[in-house]
Amino acid sequence: MSADSGAAWVSRLACHQFRSYEGLDLSLPPGPLAFVGGNGAGKTNLLEAISLFAPGRGLRSAPAADVARRPARQMPGPDSPAVPWAVSISLETPLGVRQLGVGLDAPGGKRALRLDGKTATGASAFAEIVPILWLTPDDDALWRGPSQDRRRFFDQLVAAFEPGHVGNGLAYAQVMRQRLKLLKEAAAQNSTPDAIWLDGLEESMARHGVAMAAARRGLLRRLSDRVEGGVGPFPGARLGFKPGLETQLGEGSALDVEDRFRRALFDARTRDGMLGQTTTGPHRSDLDVYHAGHGREAAQCSTGEQKALLLALVLGHAQLLTTARQIRPVLLLDEVAAHLDRDRRAALLEALAPLGGQIWMTGTESVTFREISDEIALFSVHNGRVIQDS
Numbered sequence: 001m002s003a004d005s006g007a008a009w010v011s012r013l014a015c016h017q018f019r020s021y022e023g024l025d026l027s028l029p030p031g032p033l034a035f036v037g038g039n040g041a042g043k044t045n046l047l048e049a050i051s052l053f054a055p056g057r058g059l060r061s062a063p064a065a066d067v068a069r070r071p072a073r074q075m076p077g078p079d080s081p082a083v084p085w086a087v088s089i090s091l092e093t094p095l096g097v098r099q100l101g102v103g104l105d106a107p108g109g110k111r112a113l114r115l116d117g118k119t120a121t122g123a124s125a126f127a128e129i130v131p132i133l134w135l136t137p138d139d140d141a142l143w144r145g146p147s148q149d150r151r152r153f154f155d156q157l158v159a160a161f162e163p164g165h166v167g168n169g170l171a172y173a174q175v176m177r178q179r180l181k182l183l184k185e186a187a188a189q190n191s192t193p194d195a196i197w198l199d200g201l202e203e204s205m206a207r208h209g210v211a212m213a214a215a216r217r218g219l220l221r222r223l224s225d226r227v228e229g230g231v232g233p234f235p236g237a238r239l240g241f242k243p244g245l246e247t248q249l250g251e252g253s254a255l256d257v258e259d260r261f262r263r264a265l266f267d268a269r270t271r272d273g274m275l276g277q278t279t280t281g282p283h284r285s286d287l288d289v290y291h292a293g294h295g296r297e298a299a300q301c302s303t304g305e306q307k308a309l310l311l312a313l314v315l316g317h318a319q320l321l322t323t324a325r326q327i328r329p330v331l332l333l334d335e336v337a338a339h340l341d342r343d344r345r346a347a348l349l350e351a352l353a354p355l356g357g358q359i360w361m362t363g364t365e366s367v368t369f370r371e372i373s374d375e376i377a378l379f380s381v382h383n384g385r386v387i388q389d390s
Contacts, residue, residue: 009358037381131160134332143298183273213245232351234312236292328357
């Protein structure tokens with residue numbers, strides 16, 4: 001399977017002192033790829049390396065110091081120095097080859113990003129070139145887990161569609177921390193915090209918070225239209241938000257919602273300071289997801305149905321990117337065959353094929369992929385080595 005003319009795909013992956021890879025230089029074809037090996041072989045590490053070129057910390061949400069390769073039996077600790085590491089990719093795009101890099105330049109340093117040999121200001125610059133989406137086995141429990149996991153998942157989808165969403169999220173989080181610090185200090189000292197400073201912080205929180213909520217709401221409307229009737233072999237999903245800024249935007253203008261949120265923050269100052277947490281805002285938003293076929297909440301569906309709903313959302317989102325942004329995402333599907341029978345695995349690949357983007361998959365048995373398509377490029381992973389099967 002060749003890459004679509006509008007697709008971006010990774011033709012080379014190089015890793016230095018990253019996770020289980022002391023040094024790796026791997027050439028890759030377009031289309032679907034499968035990395036096969038036993039548990040602990042380093043398959044997920046390859047997907048994580050690619051995920052670092054998406055906004056955020058990648059599919060494991062690991063701090064920069066924690067992804068460095070360490071000798072056997074040496075565990076990271078608070079006093080262990082961070083080891084310099086690097087990951088780079090050659091990305092084939094319709095406009096030519098782009099060189100992307102991420103790494104830790106020196107012990108104790110911060111993550112450094114490079115785009116075509118120059119320093120990049122943030123991963124949003126990468127997201128403008130190619131969106132990267134992923135599913136991992138941890139996501140299988142998404143519908144039953146805490147709301148923060150669903151927010152992370154959905155914000156990943158929003159950021160791929162609107163890279164500016166990441167900046168609003170970072171700005172909101174930074175201002176929220178500053179506000180909470182003032183309130184906690186005032187509560188501990190039984191004093192009155194600086195009202196003018198708090199007013200400014202809460203105005204900024206309202207502006208960035210409502211922008212976040214608006215981006216989420218905009219994607220949810222588009223995605224709902226795409227997935228409610230089902231996506232390929234996967235069931236339809238009905239999507240919504242639990243009450244919060246996102247639902248308020250359906251009742252009034254963005255300016256009205258900002259004013260309402262600002263007043264809520266003002267009213268919550270004493271409570272937030274005493275509790276040591278910000279009790280209202282888009283950092284507490286949550287999704288409502290239902291199986292469109294039988295109407296049950298996603299959390300009450302079977303394990304296979306929950307996996308199928310996740311795949312429906314990712315596929316539907318990839319279709320949106322392809323049609324609305326004219327960009328085909330790179331998909332990272334870790335242990336994607338889990339909870340899917342042979343027919344549904346084949347149907348998944350059939351549904352992915354029209355997207356035209358590069359698909360990275362992992363599994364423990366090569367037969368899992370050979371039996372569904374001979375167009376999948378197979379790679380064996382073992383002890384820090386990756387070899388393409390003939």
